[in-house]
Amino acid sequence: xxxxxxxxxxxxxxxxxxxxxxxxxxxxxxxxxxxxxxxxxxxxxxxxxxxxxxxxxxxxxxxxxxxxxxxxxxxxxxxxxxxxxxxxxxxxxxxxxxxxxxxxxxxxxxxxxxxxxxxxxxxxxxxxxxxxxxxxxxxxxxxxxxxxxxxxxxxxxxxxxxxxxxxxxxxxxxxxxxxxxxxxxxxxxxxxxxxxxxxxxxxxxxxxxxxxxxxxxxxxxxxxxxxxxxxxxxxxxxxxxxxxxxxxxxxxxxxxxxxxxxxxxxxxxxxxxxxxxxxxxxxxxxxxxxxxxxxxxxxxxxxxxxxxxxxxxxxxxxxxxxxxxxxxxxxxxxxxxxxxxxxxxxxxxxxxxxxxxxxxxxxxxxxxxxxxxxxxxxxxxxxxxxxxxxxxxxxxxxxxxxxxxxxxxxxxxxxxxxxxxxxxxxxxxxxxxxxxxxxxxxxxxxxxxxxxxxxxxxxxxxxxxxxxxx
Amino acid sequence: xxxxxxxxxxxxxxxxxxxxxxxxxxxxxxxxxxxxxxxxxxxxxxxxxxxxxxxxxxxxxxxxxxxxxxxxxxxxxxxxxxxxxxxxxxxxxxxxxxxxxxxxxxxxxxxxxxxxxxxxxxxxxxxxxxxxxxxxxxxxxxxxxxxxxxxxxxxxxxxxxxxxxxxxxxxxxxxxxxxxxxxxxxxxxxxxxxxxxxxxxxxxxxxxxxxxxxxxxxxxxxxxxxxxxxxxxxxxxxxxxxxxxxxxxxxxxxxxxxxxxxxxxxxxxxxxxxxxxxxxxxxxxxxxxxxxxxxxxxxxxxxxxxxxxxxxxxxxxxxxxxxxxxxxxxxxxxxxxxxxxxxxxxxxxxxxxxxxxxxxxxxxxxxxxxxxxxxxxxxxxxxxxxxxxxxxxxxxxxxxxxxxxxxxxxxxxxxxxxxxxxxxxxxxxxxxxxxxxxxxxxxxxxxxxxxxxxxxxxxxxxxxxxxxxx
Numbered sequence: 001x002x003x004x005x006x007x008x009x010x011x012x013x014x015x016x017x018x019x020x021x022x023x024x025x026x027x028x029x030x031x032x033x034x035x036x037x038x039x040x041x042x043x044x045x046x047x048x049x050x051x052x053x054x055x056x057x058x059x060x061x062x063x064x065x066x067x068x069x070x071x072x073x074x075x076x077x078x079x080x081x082x083x084x085x086x087x088x089x090x091x092x093x094x095x096x097x098x099x100x101x102x103x104x105x106x107x108x109x110x111x112x113x114x115x116x117x118x119x120x121x122x123x124x125x126x127x128x129x130x131x132x133x134x135x136x137x138x139x140x141x142x143x144x145x146x147x148x149x150x151x152x153x154x155x156x157x158x159x160x161x162x163x164x165x166x167x168x169x170x171x172x173x174x175x176x177x178x179x180x181x182x183x184x185x186x187x188x189x190x191x192x193x194x195x196x197x198x199x200x201x202x203x204x205x206x207x208x209x210x211x212x213x214x215x216x217x218x219x220x221x222x223x224x225x226x227x228x229x230x231x232x233x234x235x236x237x238x239x240x241x242x243x244x245x246x247x248x249x250x251x252x253x254x255x256x257x258x259x260x261x262x263x264x265x266x267x268x269x270x271x272x273x274x275x276x277x278x279x280x281x282x283x284x285x286x287x288x289x290x291x292x293x294x295x296x297x298x299x300x301x302x303x304x305x306x307x308x309x310x311x312x313x314x315x316x317x318x319x320x321x322x323x324x325x326x327x328x329x330x331x332x333x334x335x336x337x338x339x340x341x342x343x344x345x346x347x348x349x350x351x352x353x354x355x356x357x358x359x360x361x362x363x364x365x366x367x368x369x370x371x372x373x374x375x376x377x378x379x380x381x382x383x384x385x386x387x388x389x390x391x392x393x394x395x396x397x398x399x400x401x402x403x404x405x406x407x408x409x410x411x412x413x414x415x416x417x418x419x420x421x422x423x424x425x426x427x428x429x430x431x432x433x434x435x436x437x438x439x440x441x442x443x444x445x446x447x448x449x450x451x452x453x454x455x456x457x458x459x460x461x462x463x464x465x466x467x468x469x470x
Numbered sequence: 471x472x473x474x475x476x477x478x479x480x481x482x483x484x485x486x487x488x489x490x491x492x493x494x495x496x497x498x499x500x501x502x503x504x505x506x507x508x509x510x511x512x513x514x515x516x517x518x519x520x521x522x523x524x525x526x527x528x529x530x531x532x533x534x535x536x537x538x539x540x541x542x543x544x545x546x547x548x549x550x551x552x553x554x555x556x557x558x559x560x561x562x563x564x565x566x567x568x569x570x571x572x573x574x575x576x577x578x579x580x581x582x583x584x585x586x587x588x589x590x591x592x593x594x595x596x597x598x599x600x601x602x603x604x605x606x607x608x609x610x611x612x613x614x615x616x617x618x619x620x621x622x623x624x625x626x627x628x629x630x631x632x633x634x635x636x637x638x639x640x641x642x643x644x645x646x647x648x649x650x651x652x653x654x655x656x657x658x659x660x661x662x663x664x665x666x667x668x669x670x671x672x673x674x675x676x677x678x679x680x681x682x683x684x685x686x687x688x689x690x691x692x693x694x695x696x697x698x699x700x701x702x703x704x705x706x707x708x709x710x711x712x713x714x715x716x717x718x719x720x721x722x723x724x725x726x727x728x729x730x731x732x733x734x735x736x737x738x739x740x741x742x743x744x745x746x747x748x749x750x751x752x753x754x755x756x757x758x759x760x761x762x763x764x765x766x767x768x769x770x771x772x773x774x775x776x777x778x779x780x781x782x783x784x785x786x787x788x789x790x791x792x793x794x795x796x797x798x799x800x801x802x803x804x805x806x807x808x809x810x811x812x813x814x815x816x817x818x819x820x821x822x823x824x825x826x827x828x829x830x831x832x833x834x835x836x837x838x839x840x841x842x843x844x845x846x847x848x849x850x851x852x853x854x855x856x857x858x859x860x861x862x863x864x865x866x867x868x869x870x871x872x873x874x875x876x877x878x879x880x881x882x883x884x885x886x887x888x889x890x891x892x893x894x895x896x897x898x899x900x901x902x903x904x905x906x907x908x909x910x911x912x913x914x915x916x917x918x919x920x921x922x923x924x925x926x927x928x929x930x931x932x933x934x935x936x937x938x939x940x
Contacts, residue, residue, distance in 0.1 A: 117829040162671045196827035198857040199897035201682045202912045208678040212671045297770035357666035359587040387668040427669035442672045
């Protein structure tokens, strides 16, 4: 019925729909399958802007688990690769389209139900993180994980990458909140894992195997998240340091003493980029800023704040400012969250996501600065310092081939450094397409072999998000 | 060399060592392999006292990962079942011996290293939970998970069952603390998973697949645990209720409002059993006691205490007592921990470990009381009420066949009830041998099939802890 929908619009897709696509349209109905090349094109990339993105045959906009099941059954029958996609905010290429495949968008599945007494949210995968937070807040509850993109990223994508954020240093990451999952496997089988029970050890922890699997083992169609009571208002500290290494040492000292509710670092390049955009009076002469928060509440919160201030001073902080005003504190956090978009104004950006053990934070951040110098490349470093998880942003001019090559070498050198320091190439964004070359050395051949066997077990035809994560 | 060590000691094992055992002794040395039947006998049972325990051929007392590797290589070569064993405190039969197999005891591998700045403990599996806590405390740090058996259970067993405890309502369970694992697979391959980095999403979360797998996928030879700073001193509340259902409703109301650092329930039978032993003046006329704690500290802790008291009063608490004295609070917690041994004095006990969503707590605890009455069987109910995780203790006289049969039916009825309420048959003890018949209905045939495929992938010969968990 929708045959030929895209006719004559572009030379990059065939004028008539290939037969499998026509069958897919017939199965799901034309309102759920986009084949118009202009519309399809808008689903090719994610926020990584990975240039290797292919042209998909079509985009399925699923409205139910049944749509997802039918799409995967069809894909298995016709051996068509499927790229599950939430809001397309992956920074690692986890949701870039595959040539000749189908993009399975979950953006229309965004129902959220809060069970206040059970303290859970039952969410469809396309619901945005911020929508989950709002729905929980309306019942006096809180969903903690808060990627910087929380206003635009989907909860399904958060599950697929085991997303983190600024509060995770105290409250944990996505997997710590997943009580139950509904997942459709590559062959269309639907699994229900876990439920609303807080503790459950019956059988292997399949749920947590799907979390962070980047859409390569199954497609999440529903997630049950544990919520928390709202925390007390936070107090906020901002410390400036002459050198990023001083800030790094303060991080290690501070995390050995207390568990702040956020501990974020911004180096000079990122502070300047943010200040150029927001003009909020950040100290652009400092080598680095450290933002620390405590939501312990009352006198305990005050004591934690004092401990943080003392740690920063002991490591040579130039200035330390603090505030108990929640709005003012939130402005500093918003500045930190603005860092990636602000740095993206300086040029094309390759986004790192390295993590190291906490005592290695100073070595990592000063090592990254040295890599920038050695490669004559601007690197802005921001990060969830309290987790040892950093996002060095490698900036370059994509029209300058030499600068591009230097940037790519710097990008690799940062991951090499993290590995040398006993760390990881990705703390919260996932491997996607961009970090695949570094995965074998990260996990070693034995573990990689087992990862491949697991992939084979769940997706024997290899149709789910091929070329990602593994 | 140790050939014939067990000669003539017992008619239940052969007089001469079977050839494979002789080879094992030859490989590991006689000091690491027990074959004396009296000694072997002491490794047959765990705290479940499952009568189906078999007679093992030998007990390996490993001193290193290399010993574990060699044992598993030998077991693979000779197709001998291996039962990994920590301290043998399983309440579900997870470490009972298998007829003709080998018990692989990790009790001699108990090294603990604390890296204070990284905030981690690197532990061998035989280290006791309490030893990890003490080593952490010596550096001003804290390892939270606290099964009631924390003074006698091993950290390897905690990992194998994903053990919980009283503080887990606020601080999470074992899996939330595992940053890294060293695991030996059935074929002797050694895997290193994760490390000391707080956040790591490179590749599938294999680490968390091994946690809770009850020694059926691999043998943990080292675990890296995340530690926390010590929390402030806790304030403690004890509320008495006329009826266990009232206490159940108070639990649901309370957990919807705040996250206490412990919330434990004891019904009348368990209170009386504990009081008979400890004589500490507990109210033995009440239908149930609820113990609540807050370690939020300072004025915030005081406010949480007041909130808990208000919730209990609103649900009809008879009396509410509270104390800011840590030692006094700890005495109440010790009384709660004493419940299982105290109830065990009343007769043979079948230990449940059911969990339900929080709004179902009142239905569960009153349902369990009704099951006791209907089956004319004493059931003492205690539990980690704030997690919806309960341990109804089914008491019976093993010399009375009718009473035994009634108890077994009551044991099943409690699990049936938990499943009807959308809950689980095991929250923290594992499936072991005792709960296996209920697992298929718990997870469903599709998931069970996948669990079996995973088992097949990691242990194709089926030598690792056969007859457990799956």
